[in-house]
Amino acid sequence: xxxxxxAAAARAVAGGTVRWASAPSDDRQRVFFANHTSHLDFIxxxxxxxxxxxxxxxxxxxxxxxxxxxxxxxLARKVFRAVLIERAAPAERVDRVDRNPGMRGREAIARMVExxxxxxxxxxxxxGTRGSGVEVAEFKSGLYYLWRERPEVELxxxxxxxxNRVLPKGEFIPVPMxxxxxxxxxxxxxxxxxxxxxxxxxxxxxxxxxxx
Amino acid sequence: xxxxxxxxxxxxxxxxxxLLLTATAVGQVLERLVATPSGGETVDNVNARVRAWWVMSxxxxxxxxxxxxxxxxxxxxxxxxxxxxxxxxSPTGRVDHAALVWSFFxxxxxxxxxxxxxxxxLFSILIPVxxxxxxxxxxxxxxxxxxxxxxxxxxxxxxxxCVYCISYAPALLLLDIEGYEGENAKLLFFLVIVVQLSDVFxxxxxxxxxxxPIAPAISPNKTWEGFVGGIACAVLLGTSLxxxxxxxxxQAALMALAIALMGFVGGLVMSAIKRDxxxxxxxxxxHGHGGVLDRVDSLLFAAPLFFHLTRFFF
Numbered sequence: 001x002x003x004x005x006x007a008a009a010a011r012a013v014a015g016g017t018v019r020w021a022s023a024p025s026d027d028r029q030r031v032f033f034a035n036h037t038s039h040l041d042f043i044x045x046x047x048x049x050x051x052x053x054x055x056x057x058x059x060x061x062x063x064x065x066x067x068x069x070x071x072x073x074x075l076a077r078k079v080f081r082a083v084l085i086e087r088a089a090p091a092e093r094v095d096r097v098d099r100n101p102g103m104r105g106r107e108a109i110a111r112m113v114e115x116x117x118x119x120x121x122x123x124x125x126x127x128g129t130r131g132s133g134v135e136v137a138e139f140k141s142g143l144y145y146l147w148r149e150r151p152e153v154e155l156x157x158x159x160x161x162x163x164n165r166v167l168p169k170g171e172f173i174p175v176p177m178x179x180x181x182x183x184x185x186x187x188x189x190x191x192x193x194x195x196x197x198x199x200x201x202x203x204x205x206x207x208x209x210x211x212x
Numbered sequence: 213x214x215x216x217x218x219x220x221x222x223x224x225x226x227x228x229x230x231l232l233l234t235a236t237a238v239g240q241v242l243e244r245l246v247a248t249p250s251g252g253e254t255v256d257n258v259n260a261r262v263r264a265w266w267v268m269s270x271x272x273x274x275x276x277x278x279x280x281x282x283x284x285x286x287x288x289x290x291x292x293x294x295x296x297x298x299x300x301x302s303p304t305g306r307v308d309h310a311a312l313v314w315s316f317f318x319x320x321x322x323x324x325x326x327x328x329x330x331x332x333x334l335f336s337i338l339i340p341v342x343x344x345x346x347x348x349x350x351x352x353x354x355x356x357x358x359x360x361x362x363x364x365x366x367x368x369x370x371x372x373x374c375v376y377c378i379s380y381a382p383a384l385l386l387l388d389i390e391g392y393e394g395e396n397a398k399l400l401f402f403l404v405i406v407v408q409l410s411d412v413f414x415x416x417x418x419x420x421x422x423x424x425p426i427a428p429a430i431s432p433n434k435t436w437e438g439f440v441g442g443i444a445c446a447v448l449l450g451t452s453l454x455x456x457x458x459x460x461x462x463q464a465a466l467m468a469l470a471i472a473l474m475g476f477v478g479g480l481v482m483s484a485i486k487r488d489x490x491x492x493x494x495x496x497x498x499h500g501h502g503g504v505l506d507r508v509d510s511l512l513f514a515a516p517l518f519f520h521l522t523r524f525f526f
Binding site: 016017162164165168169171173175176177178 | 292295296297299300304305306309310312313316317495496
């Protein structure tokens with residue numbers, strides 16, 4: 001109920017065109033990976049999915065942000081059923097704060113794989129942080145490990161356009177703006193592809209969807 | 213008095229329904245007759261437009277029939293969606309965010325509240341004077357000087373076109389015309405039907421007989437044939453509707469001429485902006501028509517002039 005209202009509100013403010021490279025026929029499990037430019041990103045992806053897929057799609061989000069305050073916690077847990085993970089600390093702080101980034105990464109992957117094993121789909125933002133909305137930044141390696149662990153799950157690139165203008169970093173009230181959500185064809189995966197090549201290919205798949 | 217007690221309004225709505233039924237029937241016949249692929253595309257587009265006209269007409273009929281509040285809410289919604297399309301195409305950036313929030317969530321609602329409470333004095337200066345001052349002030353506080361004038365002018369232009377000009381349509385309801393009390397909804401009907409059918413007439417005349425483009429650099433589909441035939445039909449339509457207005461037939465004809473001419477110019481101006489931004493339509497909300505702004509472009513320019521002509525002379 002609240003979920004349906006929020007989806008409608010998201011479409012009213014930031015709705016626009018939704019494009020599918022290939023229409024989703026079945027309810028296969030999928031990992032949607034997108035560029036990240038605003039806090040509204042996953043709400044809009046989620047609102048753009050057909051209802052039967054929406055019910056199963058769970059966003060992967062940073063625990064520190066979504067557990068701050070009762071409202072966010074409620075939304076993350078009950079409405080979006082978010083998969084909350086520890087955010088890796090920014091590189092320059094790794095030495096001081098995050099003594100064990102590799103360990104955290106493995107935990108996060110394990111959580112996501114657990115969700116996939118429960119037959120749910122995932123929405124992930126492999127850039128790890130919100131970007132400028134122009135260039136898609138380099139991907140973190142989580143997507144690669146996810147694919148290695150569960151190669152049968154379809155990886156679908158998603159490109160979000162104009163979301164950074166609706167709600168830029170540091171702003172609280174969204175400006176209504178027409179956006180575009182483009183779902184690309186699932187990524188072709190060749191077994192044994194090295195990590196860097198795989199991540200770059202995935203990044204380009206998202207970037208290409210953003211070209212007119 | 214509920215608007216449904218007004219028999220003239222009921223006749224108008226019945227006439228509108230008859231017109232739409234005819235258009236639907238013609239569309240079905242054309243679909244059977246036309247065989248060429250390019251012709252088929254045109255027919256498909258026409259039929260999509262007719263279906264969208266049904267939805268728009270029903271929304272408009274409900275708004276007009278419900279009296280003041282319904283019309284104000286409907287046009288406020290149109291302004292909101294139009295401004296959203298306009299801003300999407302404008303080269304605004306992060307620094308403009310707060311000024312845009314003000315435009316959407318303070319200025320736009322305030323303008324329509326003023327129409328609703330019929331405060332003409334403030335309604336007519338809110339955006340040209342106070343939005344001009346305060347939105348620009350908010351913009352300068354953001355502290356970015358690059359393309360400052362361009363950004364300020366774009367936001368102000370969007371507010372003037374999408375909010376101020378459109379709000380003149382429901383503002384017709386606040387006019388006091390002797391011997392026409394309580395009947396202003398029909399004046400709104402007159403404006404909207406003449407301006408929109410003028411577009412349709414120009415489209416049909418242009419498709420059938422159009423040879424000589426009027427402004428090829430701006431809108432290749434607008435032709436002299438479409439312009440002359442379309443405007444003439446719009447004037448005939450306006451004249452034939454004199455009985456719902458406070459005008460006599462001659463005055464109704466001149467009003468319709470003014471509305472149709474301004475509508476034509478409005479369409480051209482909004483096309484020029486689209487050309488400049490390199491797009492064909494402002495949006496895709498209304499199937500077959502494009503965006504909301506594509507549908508109301510002619511109304512933008514016609515509404516204020518029609519309002520003031522009526523206010524000064526009647």
